[in-house]
């Protein structure tokens with residue numbers, strides 16, 4: 355019944371009551387759970403330890419090895435891992451971090467948890483990653499760390515950012531929630547920054563349900579990360595009132611949290627990690643299919659991949675490439691997203707710039723809109739196509755057909771002129 359939109363542009367959009375390209379919803383991201391994953395979790399459920407057992411350290415060591423880091427510390431979420439990493443940096447009240455606004459808000463929120471202020475640098479619109487020149491302008495005496503995000507799985511400008519951090523004696527952190535399995539100049543992400551933060555939310559490269567990890571080569575930072583995730587408890591006595599500490603002794607030297615991952619989750623993580631290479635390979639294969647197919651679409655452009663990186667393709671963001679007024683762009687992007695949703699294609703926007711959220715507008719005012727012109731430009735045009743390892747080639751083809759149908763549709767309500 356479906357008509358090819360390339361040959362018949364009058365096919366009506368699902369938004370207008372026409373038949374959708376797909377009968378079922380295709381989400382932008384989804385986990386892949388295998389029989390081995392289920393068995394791995396079941397083994398822990400039948401064991402002595404549901405939490406604080408051996409599965410956690412096994413997962414930590416396996417991930418540290420996979421990314422070439424000395425230490426890995428598991429957390430209950432990527433957000434908790436960010437909180438722990440900032441604590442380990444010694445970030446507190448009155449301090450600042452320099453980060454990007456093109457991220458999930460947790461990157462910045464974790465600084466607020468500690469009473470510090472995030473400052474937002476602009477991005478390089480070719481990749482969506484933080485622009486080192488813009489970051490350098492925000493550094494002052496209060497700055498403690500530069501926190502880059504490997505947007506969509508494409509590694510940030512690590513050499514430039516590390517040099518900048520070194521010049522100002524700052525720590526360089528990578529929020530690599532998108533970039534497990536990616537590499538930069540043949541080195542795996544997770545081995546290059548002072549600390550690298552991963553997330554295991556179901557849409558990410560591997561999943562533990564909820565979960566996160568911090569990797570580092572610094573034993574001091576690794577120790578602080580471990581203490582923070584278990585209430586700030588230390589076993590070495592430094593009591594103020596030394597009343598002969600007994601075998602029950604523990605003490606809180608810092609205010610920490612319960613941010614532990616369970617053994618149940620760690621078992622899932624270890625099992626998932628066995629398939630990381632396969633997952634990334636499939637993600638990259640889908641990205642190649644998208645690039646080839648979207649070459650024919652004038653009004654959609656893809657982001658570039660630098661020749662010395664290997665992206666993990668957590669996302670496949672595309673940009674509307676149309677010559678219309680800025681005011682009409684917002685309406686166009688909204689209409690395109692709504693039209694694709696009606697075709698059962700679960701496109702999503704990554705991300706609303708963090709400074710646009712009311713929490714940050716109250717904190718920083720609206721000046722960041724002016725200091726981040728590339729972030730604003732990017733945000734108004736971007737949306738992400740579905741991409742996850744379990745997608746079939748037919749799913750990929752459905753996305754391309756739907757996108758072609760919607761973008762070629764000579765309908766005024768999409769804000770595009772006929773034949774554009």
Ligand SMILES: *Cc1c(COP(=O)(O)O)cnc(C)c1O
Pocket residue numbers: 431432433434457458460461503529531532553554555564565566
């Ligand atoms: C997913 C994500 C996080 C948060 O991770 P959770 O595990 O969901 O807490 C942080 N930063 C970025 C860039 C993310 O994509």
